[in-house]
Amino acid sequence: xxxxxxxxxxxxxxxxxxxxxxxxxxxxxxxxxxxxxxxxxxxxxxxxxxxxxxxxxxxxxxxxxxxxxxxxxxxxxxxxxxxxxxxxxxxxxxxxxxxxxxxxxxxxxxxxxxxxxxxxxxxxxxxxxxxxxxxxxxxxxxxxxxxxxxxxxxxxxxxxxxxxxxxxxxxxxxxxxxxxxxxxxxxxxxxxxxxxxxxxxxxxxxxxxxxxxxxxxxxxxxxxxxxxxxxxxxxxxxxxxxxxxxxxxxxxxxxxxxxxxxxxxxxxxxxxxxxxxxxxxxxxxxxxxxxxxxxxxxxxxxxxxxxxxxxxxxxxxxxxxxxxxxxxxxxxxxxxxxxxxxxxxxxxxxxxxxxxxxxxxxxxxxxxxxxxxxxxxxxxxxxxxxxxxxxxxxxxxxxxxxxxxxxxxxxxxxxxxxxxxxxxxxxxxxxxxxxxxxxxxxxxxxxxxxxxxxxxxxxxxxxxxxxxxxxxxxxxxxxxxxxxxxxxxxxxxxxxxxxxx
Amino acid sequence: xxxxxxxxxxxxxxxxxxxxxxxxxxxxxxxxxxxxxxxxxxxxxxxxxxxxxxxxxxxxxxxxxxxxxxxxxxxxxxxxxxxxxxxxxxxxxxxxxxxxxxxxxxxxxxxxxxxxxxxxxxxxxxxxxxxxxxxxxxxxxxxxxxxx
Amino acid sequence: xxxxxxxxxxxxxxxxxxxxxxxxxxxxxxxxxxxxxxxxxxxxxxxxxxxxxxxxxxxxxxxxxxxxxxxxxxxxxxxxxxxxxxxxxxxxxxxxxxxxxxxxxxxxxxxxxxxxxxxxxxxxxxxxxxxxxxxxxxxxxxxxxxxxxxxxxxxxxxxxxxxxxxxxxxxxxxxxxxxxxxxxxxxxxxxxxxxxxxxxxxxxxxxxxxxxxxxxxxxxxxxxxxxxxxxxxxxxxxxxxxxxxxxxxxxxxxxxxxxxxxxxxxxxxxxxxxxxxxxxxxxxxxxxxxxxxxxxxxxxxxxxxxxxxxxxxxxxxxxxxxxxxxx
Numbered sequence: 001x002x003x004x005x006x007x008x009x010x011x012x013x014x015x016x017x018x019x020x021x022x023x024x025x026x027x028x029x030x031x032x033x034x035x036x037x038x039x040x041x042x043x044x045x046x047x048x049x050x051x052x053x054x055x056x057x058x059x060x061x062x063x064x065x066x067x068x069x070x071x072x073x074x075x076x077x078x079x080x081x082x083x084x085x086x087x088x089x090x091x092x093x094x095x096x097x098x099x100x101x102x103x104x105x106x107x108x109x110x111x112x113x114x115x116x117x118x119x120x121x122x123x124x125x126x127x128x129x130x131x132x133x134x135x136x137x138x139x140x141x142x143x144x145x146x147x148x149x150x151x152x153x154x155x156x157x158x159x160x161x162x163x164x165x166x167x168x169x170x171x172x173x174x175x176x177x178x179x180x181x182x183x184x185x186x187x188x189x190x191x192x193x194x195x196x197x198x199x200x201x202x203x204x205x206x207x208x209x210x211x212x213x214x215x216x217x218x219x220x221x222x223x224x225x226x227x228x229x230x231x232x233x234x235x236x237x238x239x240x241x242x243x244x245x246x247x248x249x250x251x252x253x254x255x256x257x258x259x260x261x262x263x264x265x266x267x268x269x270x271x272x273x274x275x276x277x278x279x280x281x282x283x284x285x286x287x288x289x290x291x292x293x294x295x296x297x298x299x300x301x302x303x304x305x306x307x308x309x310x311x312x313x314x315x316x317x318x319x320x321x322x323x324x325x326x327x328x329x330x331x332x333x334x335x336x337x338x339x340x341x342x343x344x345x346x347x348x349x350x351x352x353x354x355x356x357x358x359x360x361x362x363x364x365x366x367x368x369x370x371x372x373x374x375x376x377x378x379x380x381x382x383x384x385x386x387x388x389x390x391x392x393x394x395x396x397x398x399x400x401x402x403x404x405x406x407x408x409x410x411x412x413x414x415x416x417x418x419x420x421x422x423x424x425x426x427x428x429x430x431x432x433x434x435x436x437x438x439x440x441x442x443x444x445x446x447x448x449x450x451x452x453x454x455x456x457x458x459x460x461x462x463x464x465x466x467x468x469x470x471x472x473x474x475x476x477x478x479x480x481x482x483x484x485x486x487x488x489x490x491x492x493x494x495x496x497x498x499x500x501x
Numbered sequence: 502x503x504x505x506x507x508x509x510x511x512x513x514x515x516x517x518x519x520x521x522x523x524x525x526x527x528x529x530x531x532x533x534x535x536x537x538x539x540x541x542x543x544x545x546x547x548x549x550x551x552x553x554x555x556x557x558x559x560x561x562x563x564x565x566x567x568x569x570x571x572x573x574x575x576x577x578x579x580x581x582x583x584x585x586x587x588x589x590x591x592x593x594x595x596x597x598x599x600x601x602x603x604x605x606x607x608x609x610x611x612x613x614x615x616x617x618x619x620x621x622x623x624x625x626x627x628x629x630x631x632x633x634x635x636x637x638x639x640x641x642x643x644x645x646x647x648x649x
Numbered sequence: 650x651x652x653x654x655x656x657x658x659x660x661x662x663x664x665x666x667x668x669x670x671x672x673x674x675x676x677x678x679x680x681x682x683x684x685x686x687x688x689x690x691x692x693x694x695x696x697x698x699x700x701x702x703x704x705x706x707x708x709x710x711x712x713x714x715x716x717x718x719x720x721x722x723x724x725x726x727x728x729x730x731x732x733x734x735x736x737x738x739x740x741x742x743x744x745x746x747x748x749x750x751x752x753x754x755x756x757x758x759x760x761x762x763x764x765x766x767x768x769x770x771x772x773x774x775x776x777x778x779x780x781x782x783x784x785x786x787x788x789x790x791x792x793x794x795x796x797x798x799x800x801x802x803x804x805x806x807x808x809x810x811x812x813x814x815x816x817x818x819x820x821x822x823x824x825x826x827x828x829x830x831x832x833x834x835x836x837x838x839x840x841x842x843x844x845x846x847x848x849x850x851x852x853x854x855x856x857x858x859x860x861x862x863x864x865x866x867x868x869x870x871x872x873x874x875x876x877x878x879x880x881x882x883x884x885x886x887x888x889x890x891x892x893x894x895x896x897x898x899x900x901x902x903x904x905x906x907x908x909x910x911x912x913x914x915x916x917x918x919x920x921x922x923x924x925x926x927x928x929x930x931x932x933x934x935x936x937x938x939x940x941x942x943x944x945x946x947x948x949x950x951x952x953x954x955x956x957x958x959x960x961x962x963x964x965x966x967x968x969x970x971x972x973x974x975x976x
Contacts, residue, residue, distance in 0.1 A: 033639075047639050049704060143846050165509070167561075171516045171554040178523050178547050184727075184976075185540040187837045189759070189816060191976050192540055193526055198726040198764070201976075216581060223577035223611050323865045325842060335701030338940045341933075345869045391623055394608035397581065398601055398627060401588045406641045407694060408722050410730065414589025418582050425578055429570050430512040448543045449839065456836050457810055457852050460536025537834075642688060642721035 003130045010129075010357030014365055019062050022055065023362055026063035027369045030070020035381075037078045037215060037396045039403040040086025040207075044071035045332045047406065057340040058355050062362040064336050068329060069366045072312060073117060073374060076305060077381055080109045082396055084215035086403070088206070089276040089308040091438050094214060095161065096280075096293070096300030103296050106385060107240030110378045112247075112298060113305040114371050116254040120306035121367030123258045124265075124313025128360050132317045135266045139318060142267060144453040145464050149474035150267070151447035154274045156481045157281040158439035163294035166485060169436045172427075176440020177447070179204055187452055199412035208413050209441065211400045212420025213427075213434040219393045220425060226389075240378055242298070250302030253283050257303035261310030266317045273327065277439055279307035285484055313363055319344050320356060506567020513559030520551035580611035596644040597636060601628035682742055682917050683716045690746045692731035694724040702905075703747045705937060706777070709928040728752050729764050732908075736770035740910040742917035746771065750906035750953070754960035755816060758968040761975045768961060770911050773953025774918055775925035777905035780943030781879035782821045783863040783889070785856050785872045787849045795876050795895040798855055802831040805854065809833035812844040812856035816973065820964075821878045821901055822857035823971035828897045841866075848872065860903075860943060878902070885939045901967075904946060904960075906953050918950050 013019070029051075033044040048067050052060040072087075079090040080097035093113065100109040142150075155173055162169035182193040183203030194200040242250070257279040264275045283299040284290065293300055315330055323345035325331040337344050342355065349356045384392075404413045427434055458464035465471045504510045523544060533539025584607035592600040605624035609615050635641040687710070691703040704720050711718040723731040731746060732753055738744035753771070757763050765771075784795065792798050802809050811833045813819040819835060826832055833854060838844040841862025848856050849871050858872075864886065866872040876892045877883055878901040892899040907925055909918060926947055928934055935945050948956075968975070 046700065047641065049701075140846055140849065143850055143852060165558075167554055167558055168509075168512055171512075171551055171558070174547050174551045174554070175516070175519055178519075178544060178551070181544055181547075186839050187538075187835075188531075188540050188974055189819075189976070190530070190540050190974050192530060192544065193523070195526070198730060201726040201729075202724060216585075220577045220581055220611075223581075224571075224574045322845075322871075323869055332701070339701060339705055339937065341936055341940070343865055343868065343940055345865060390609070390612060391619075393611075394584075394605040394620075394623075395627055397584060397608050398588075398604050398631065401585055401604060402601075402631060402635060402641075402643075405588075405592065405643065406635065408724055409593070409642055410723060410725060411589045411593070412725075414585055418585055421578070421582060421585075426515065429508075429573065430515060431508040431568060432512055432515075449837075449843075451543070452538045453836050453838075453847070455535055456537065456834055457847070459808070460534065462535070640717065640719050642719045 003126075006353070006357045007129050007361060009353055010359070010361030011365075013058060013354040013358030014062060014362040019059055019358075019362065020365065022059045022063040023066045023365050024369055024373075026066025027070040027366055028373060030067035030072075031074040031077075031370070031374065031377075032070075033067075034071030034074025034086070035077050036074075036403065037082055037084040037086075037399045039071075039399065039406075040075045040090070041068055041071040041329055042087065042332070043207075043403060043407050044074070045329060049332065049336060052336065057337075057342055058358050060336065060340055061333075061355070061359050062366070064333060065359065065362055066366045066369070068312070068333075069117075069121070069309075069363075069370050072309070073114065073370055076113045076117075077110060080113065080301075081106060081381060081385060082215065082392075083218040084396065084400070085210055086207075088210075088273050088438065088442055089304070091210065091214065091435055092161070092276040092280045092304040092308075093301060095435060096297050098218075099294065099296035100298065100301065101296075101385070105246075105296065107378050107382045108242040108246055108298070109296075109301050110381060111240065111375065112242050112250050112302050114374050114378075116250065116257065116302040116306040117309035118367050118371045119254055120258040120261060120308075120310035121313060122364060124262055124310045125360060125364040125367075127262050127310075127314055128317055128320075128363075129357075132321055135314075135317055139266045140322070141470060143468065143470075144450045144457065145468050146470040146474065148447060148450035148454055149465060149471035149478070150274075151443045151450065153474050153478045153481065154277065154443050155440060155447065156478050156485070157274075157277055158436040158443075159485055160281040160284055161277065161435040161439065162433040164431060164433065168432050172432055172434070172437040173440040176437035176442075177444035179209075179437070180441040180444025181448060186449060197412070199410060199416075203445070204441075205408065205413060205416060206442075207404050207407055208417035209420050210438060211404065212417045213424035213438070215400055216397065216417070216421045217424040217428055217434075219397060220421070221428065222389065222393070240382060246298045249298050253279075253299035253303035254306040256282060257306035257308075258310045261307030261312075262314045264307075265311030265314030273442055275307040275311035276304035279303040309367070316359075316363070320348065320359070321345070504562060506562040506565055507570045509558050509562035509565075509567045511570055513555045513557075513562055516551050516555030516558060518555075520548040520555060523548035523551065576613070577611045580607055584608040584611075592643060596646040597632050598628045598646055601631050682920055683714045685743060686717045686719060687711075687714065687742075688744050689718055689720050690731050690735050690744060690748075691720050691722050692724060692728035692746075692748050692752075694722055699749075702777075705934075706747055706925075706928060709931070709934065710924055713924045713927050727756055727759065729756055729760065732756070732767060732771065733764045735908065736765045736767075736910055738910050740912035740914070742909060742913055742921055744910065745774070745921065746908040747777070748905065748908070749903065750776075750908075750957055751817065751903045751960055751964075753906075753908070754957055755964040755968075757961045758964045759816065759973065759975060768954070768958050771908040771957075772911045772913055772918065773950050773957055774907040774909055775922045775929070775950070776946040776948050776953060776956075777907065777925075777929070778938045778943035779879065779883070779946045780860045780903045780905075781877040781883065781901065782815075782817050782903065783858055783860055783874050783878065784821070784825065784876045784892070785848065785858050785863050785867075785874050786854075787851055788867075788871050788873050790851070790873060792855075792875070793873075795890075795892065795897065798875060799829045799831060799895075802826075802829070802833055802854065805833075807832045809854040810836050810852070812836050812838055812848055812853045812858075814838050814841050814844060814857075814859055814862070817901070817903055818857035818859065819973065820967045820971045821899065822855075824899055824901065824967065825857075825892060825897055827970065828899065845871065861940075884944045901963075903943075904956065905943075906957070908953075922950055 052063050075086040075090045076093050078084045079093040083098040085091045097109045158173050159169045260279050261275040283303045284293050319330045325334045527544045530541030531539030532541045584604045588600050588604040602624040609620040689707045693699040707718040707720050735746040786792050867874050874889050880900040
């Protein structure tokens with residue numbers, strides 16, 4: 001079969017000793033930088049990009065891919081251990097993963113994250129090799145109205161991220177949307193909600209927002225109510241490893257997550273960011289034990305982690321076949337390819353097959369190395385939790401501050417982080433969960449842009465959303481989703497009403 | 502008027518305030534029409550929805566029982582914020598070492614019982630680690646010591 | 650595969666690269682400058698497309714200067730924050746602003762109260778490149794050249810739409826529409842990739858795009874490029890006509906440059922100018938910049954200052970002409 005021929009070419013190119021070495025260095029460096037709280041894949045890639053400049057193109061891309069996967073896994077590690085997400089998708093990992101860690105199952109959560117990611121990575125690699133070009137043709141059918149419908153579906157899913165009141169979750173999504181609109185309106189070039197601060201002209205920066213809302217509020221919570229002293233953390237292999245039940249629960253979740261992530265990743269307009277959120281929503285909706293969600297449900301780690309990694313893989317498809325970077329990370333990759341003298345696009349496949357397939361193969365190799373180096377390290381990561389909290393939290397705080405400082409040296413970024421810490425603290429006291437707000441914040445601008453564009457193109461006719469088959473399908477899915485969310489609510493209030501009688 | 506669910510009551514008021522500020526600050530943005538939406542169209546609708554939900558949540562909090570608001574402790578949040586502020590203000594002037602030490606000292610005092618000697622030793626070690634990794638190994642733009 | 654092995658330490662790596670390349674940097678070593686780490690200020694966040702360009706030059710200049718060059722990201726306010734920061738830095742040649750000269754100049758008219766007068770607070774050192782925005786249609790569109798596009802828009806009588814990225818795209822399209830005496834409604838996109846599907850599916854009648862994106866998609870066979878906004882054809886794309894050839898008198902050239910605080914002494918400016926010149930003369934740089942959709946462009950510090958002043962004036966006209974609201 002052609003696919004295997006291609007993959008063989010790739011493994012020949014990527015499997016040379018030097019390239020394996022660069023892949024290893026990349027994954028190790030990526031993990032080490034990514035595991036620092038507050039430094040997610042984007043700053044990690046930007047920081048480490050220059051060390052790949054001196055290499056030949058394939059080695060440099062292999063190393064970068066290694067850094068990327070490493071940083072992503074490192075980010076999941078900090079999300080699970082200290083509730084400190086460095087990027088949008090780890091916000092989901094925090095929800096269940098950190099709860100698992102609080103129950104003493106940090107090792108299991110880390111192992112499942114690693115294995116789930118690896119599985120998704122394997123599938124993703126085959127997926128790219130087999131269906132890359134035809135899939136990118138489908139992704140090209142997505143126009144503005146379709147993206148609007150996709151974002152709407154994403155926002156409805158965001159509501160499921162919270163565990164408490166649906167109404168409050170909806171309000172949180174809406175507040176996120178509004179926060180996302182701060183900055184310059186691209187249609188008119190006018191600024192909105194900037195309060196005259198030039199630091200807000202290009203919008204609220206993601207990193208201080210997410211670190212304030214999640215990581216720093218978590219520190220304050222722990223200081224206010226010190227968690228009961230943990231039993232001495234056992235680092236025996238048996239206790240670090242997921243137990244049978246956990247494995248049984250996570251396999252189907254990882255499978256579903258891989259499927260969802262692979263499909264969302266190929267959409268070139270920010271589909272990848274939805275992957276982990278979509279997977280979490282799915283798991284929470286189909287689970288037989290909904291009470292476990294919010295208290296460390298292993299499916300809520302396995303599914304999103306797999307989805308995220310699968311999407312990370314398949315988001316290379318629009319870059320490699322269309323020359324379109326679908327997210328900021330792919331934009332860095334594209335920049336790195338240009339520096340190496342390669343213009344990403346379908347032409348690479350024919351002019352430099354060794355490079356194209358070598359890179360695809362290296363993704364799999366990178367994922368494999370990640371598992372090999374990280375599974376033994378889980379013991380070390382978990383041991384970090386036995387560092388007394390009085391020393392751990394100031395260090396975490398310092399890395400947060402430095403992470404923010406290395407993406408922008410403006411003192412205003414610290415101000416933003418302080419503001420969002422206070423805001424997150426108030427939300428916490430009022431029982432509002434911030435995860436839906438983060439998704440609203442990310443999707444808000446995309447949703448507004450696509451809505452406005454669609455209506456300019458259709459000259460104000462809303463039928464454009466129904467006439468196009470893709471957007472019509474997505475809108476029907478949105479309605480179904482709303483039904484799924486609202487119906488149990490009605491049932492619950494009726495039950496409560498009966499109980500009161 | 503009896504507030505049965507203080508948490509929800511607070512959340513409802515927060516939503517109303519947030520939406521109202523949004524409406525007020527955005528009031529000078531052009532609304533436009535569906536065919537040619539102005540910069541104010543989308544935000545105004547969102548603010549309206551937030552206020553609406555705020556009203557419902559507030560109303561429900563008067564009739565349905567719910568959890569109380571946990572007591573606010575000022576010491577942790579105050580010192581944590583001070584620590585971040587100190588870092589942000591000072592790093593460009595006095596460099597990564599001293600501002601890292603300052604951050605850790607402030608952060609440590611977010612707890613009541615502080616072992617000063619231990620904290621100082623820890624702060625110095627962490628600051629050294631930060632400088633070695635970020636400034637020397639990764640070439641990040643931070644002054645190490647008093648400006649350049 | 651080269652023999653050097655990239656160590657984590659960037660200084661040793663840079664030093665190794667410099668030695669290996671054996672670039673004639675010795676001339677600078679005798680006098681004082683550059684005797685310390687140089688900072689390149691980038692007005693885009695770490696990891697964005699333009700950040701890559703600045704980082705490319707930071708590595709290359711480091712090799713020539715035999716000094717560490719670090720990139721400091723000061724994103725925000727369309728570059729105003731970075732420009733203001735550089736203008737207030739010590740004028741010692743260790744704080745260098747590598748940014749779009751067009752954007753720096755345009756900010757003088759895009760904002761009601763620009764924080765600094767860029768022509769007085771900054772001093773030009775060297776150019777980087779010239780890159781024009783481009784007029785594009787879908788590759789399978791029946792429209793073959795600018796005249797046909799004008800006819801097509803006339804026939805649509807104001808019902809047409811066009812896509813634009815960045816203010817430069819909007820200005821190019823609006824100036825063209827006015828000079829050609831036709832009209833179309835703008836649909837704004839944040840980046841070129843966002844607009845691709847709407848252009849290719851024929852939802853938009855045409856688009857005014859940045860060259861990096863436009864050229865890559867032309868190569869991929871999805872776009873047809875009708876014209877460049879520069880007064881003449883570009884060296885790197887000799888087959889794309891200039892708008893002027895169709896009687897549409899547009900002279901809109903985007904350019905990147907290198908700037909330092911206004912009070913930086915002449916000898917340091919000249920040294921920096923020479924260092925950048927050396928990097929820009931390198932064929933590797935030319936290939937790199939061509940991929941970014943532009944021709945290499947070099948000159949004297951005085952020429953940079955003059956072009957900056959000229960661009961500021963031009964943009965005053967554009968902003969009025971394209972009716973762009975000021976902030």
